Amino acid sequence: MFQSFESAGDPSVGKPRVALLRQWLSDNGLDGFIVPRADEHQGEYVAPRSERLKWLTGFSGSAGVAIVLAGSAFVFVDGRYTLQVRDQVDLDVFAIESLVDNPPAAWIRENLPKSARLGFDPWLHTVGDVKALTASAEKVGATLVPLSRNPVDAIWQDQPEPPLAPAHIHPEAYAGELAKDKLKRLASAIAADGATHAVLTDPSSLAWTFNIRGGDVPHTPLALGFAVLAADGRHAVFLDKRKLGRTEEAYLTQLAAIRAPGDLENFVADLAASGARIALDPALAAERLRALVEDNGGTVVSAPDPARLPRATKNSAEVAGTRAAHRRDGAAVAKLLCWLDRQAPGSVDEIAVVTRLEESRRITGEETQMPLRDVSFATISGSGPHGAIMHYRVSHATNRVLGEGELFLLDSGAQYEDGTTDITRTVPVGTPTEEMRERYTLVLKGLIAVSAARFPAGTRGADIDPLARSALWKRGLDYAHGTGHGVGSYLAVHEGPQRIAKTGVEKLLAGMILSNEPGYYKPGQYGIRLENLILVTRPDGLAGGDIAMHGFETLTLAPFDQRMLRTDLLTREELDWLNAYHARVLAEIGPMLDGETLAWLEKAAKPIV
Structure with a gap:
């Protein structure tokens, strides 16, 4: 587990x-x-x-x-x-x-x-x-x-020791670019910022830049460490060598000097004393690093992490990998939802669903020769009032059964070597109320509005966010979280700088992956959230238009529960989008299913006339 x-x-x-x-x-x-x-x-x-x-x-x-x-x-x-x-x-x-x-x-x-x-x-x-x-x-x-x-x-007398999980090389087939070529690009970017060096403090940037992965933190394949990149190509990685096998050490040695994490402070201080201009991302870099540079005579160049945008804009191999990951993951989720549909109200609890879903992902991964490496975050399995707790984590102390007349919110994700997934579906247990169905439909309208959006270059996440909330706002409703976060490629399921939120100031660029997850929460009663991952597409022209436009490609493949729909609240365009999406779900994951699960999916994805 x-x-x-x-x-x-x-x-x-x-x-x-x-x-x-x-x-x-x-x-x-x-x-x-x-x-x-x-x-x-x-x-x-x-x-x-x-x-x-x-x-x-x-x-x-x-x-x-x-x-x-x-x-x-x-x-x-x-x-x-x-x-x-x-x-x-x-x-x-x-x-x-x-x-x-x-x-x-x-x-x-x-x-x-x-x-x-x-x-x-x-x-x-x-x-x-x-x-x-x-x-x-x-x-x-x-x-x-x-x-x-x-x-x-x-x-803290029994504070745990620092982690020492083994690191491994991320294959070029999934990374899409050799580390040495990434380093050349980043060295040029550092020089363009007017710096001689840049400190990578985010382990996701370390992992992406050097094409390595690890296991030092839960649910994200990171090897904790730092890197100091140099415009002249003399890079250094600060990583405990006990995490490296012979192959990994030899690989990294060709790219950078490998030094102990405890050497970082003296290394930065020495660079500063030599007059280095060291780029630090003020939103990511620790204050201690700034003090080390300035107290030793160096100059801090305030600049974004040079790997952040290149990491966020996925290349063709990363996009192909995430599409494949979502097909497998959709099949696993469909198996879970089919099983859950057969359970009588009161017969299954939150932990049982989490366990069953993880097993479904594990088996599907084995069948497709792409093992499940981890879940991408602790699954949110919330029945009834627990669904109203946005980031609820079930424990043995809080575990409750899925009861008649309740809603069940399931937010989960997986880490595969070719991609990271994140999906939320909300389903009824027994018969939902009309209020539940109305608010589910309003949330779905928001998801569809974002999915179908077309937008010009320069559009920010903050500009997209109101599309997800508009239907809710018209009924005096809202939700207290962002609409979408960035997602990595076999990296962090919550990745910056891109996001769809009131505070999302980063421009949305082709290749960025984001979540699309509007919701509604009634404290003490129920929660509704629907989530797909979406890919920002390259700009193309619209008939009769003057400028090329970006859009979103939906990556997640799993049906929405039609029992929860108030179709009278959906426009013809929204119904057409939903029918087309369900037809695609059936076409892409249907061949991976059979028997009872395939029959369930065919019914769940049937067109709405």
């Missing part, structure tokens, strides 16, 4: 551990400390050693921050976790704040006492974050204090 069902968070840990932290702060002349949910790489998934926020508070979400002061403590979360956080933290210890409406920098301006000394770990905050936090602290006469040792590490 790739997914654990242990309890996701324990509120009881907060009181004793916060007391230990406060004692440490008092002993070291500090009035408070910031604990982000982050590691040195600012990744969504972190190794067990870096789960400091969860260890201290009990909160297990993928985004959050705690601020602990002498007499108060706060946990900041976004809209995805407003219900979850209240179940996982001790509300007698922590007050809950909004990470969006009142983020730490804004909170500090209004709440941090004058002359307070607020500590932070400069490896766990980006350059941009620290700039905002420092400005807020100075405005109220407080001081932000960088620490050489994280106090949570000091009090």
Whole structure:
């Protein structure tokens, strides 16, 4: 099994551990400390050693921050976790704040006492974050204090060791480009930015650039490490050699010098002392790196991670791989949905569905000689009120059966060597209410609107986002998450910089893969989310048009539940899109199915007249 069902968070840990932290702060002349949910790489998934926020508070979400002061403590979360956080933290210890409406920098301006000394770990905050936090602290006469040792590490007695999963080479057949050619492109980009070097802090960029994969964090095939790329081609990779076999070490040695992770600080300091101009991405690079460069006489060049856009715009091999991955994955999901349709209400629980889906993906992968490497994130298997918790994670403590008259929300994904998948379907258990059917249809209208969009060059994710919400807005409804995130190629299922959201400022470029996942959530009752992955297509002309337009190709292949549809709310164009999509689903994954599952799919994908 790739997914654990242990309890996701324990509120009881907060009181004793916060007391230990406060004692440490008092002993070291500090009035408070910031604990982000982050590691040195600012990744969504972190190794067990870096789960400091969860260890201290009990909160297990993928985004959050705690601020602990002498007499108060706060946990900041976004809209995805407003219900979850209240179940996982001790509300007698922590007050809950909004990470969006009142983020730490804004909170500090209004709440941090004058002359307070607020500590932070400069490896766990980006350059941009620290700039905002420092400005807020100075405005109220407080001081932000960088620490050489994280106090949570000091009090965490059984903190796990750093991960040492084996790294492996990602084949050119799936990568589509040799690492040496990628490095030439990136070296030119670094020089064009006016830099002599660039530090890759994102392990996804390290993995993509050098065509390597690993297993240091859950659900994303990353080998944690850094790289310092040079405009003159003399690159260095900072990776524990214990992760490398002979073949992998020989391969990397041809591309860069391999150095221990502990050498990075001295290496950057020495470059800076020689007058290097070092590019750091202010949204990704740790504040500690900025300090190392500037304190040693170097110059920081503020520039985006040079691998980020090339990684986001998939080449032809990566696109072909993800199409193949989605055909296999669609077949696996169809087998699961067929099985689930046969289960009587009250006879199956959330964990059973997760286990069955993972087995379906495993078997389908074996049948097609493309093994399931991992799930791409912990499956969201939410029945009834659990579906209203946007990022619900089932555990043995929370597991519940799928009951009559409820909705069941299943958000899952897989990692295959040729592609990464992410799909959400919501299905009725027994007979849905008319309200459920209406709101399901409104959500589907949003998904179709995005899927069918045509847009000119320069369009941003923020420009597309209202299309997904328009039908909901007309009924006074909305959802508190973005509509779409970027997706990697056998890499992170949540990949930047592209996204479809109110804050999505990145231009959508051909080759980018995104999710398309509008939703609706009624707290305490049910949740609805529908999700396909989509590929930004290359621009082409429209008859009678003046300019070439981009569009989206839908990658995900699985039917929507027609029992949930209010067809009177769908336009003829929307019905035509849905019929064409279902015909394609049947044509592409039907040959991979047989017997009862094929008969189920033929019924599920039947045209709506």
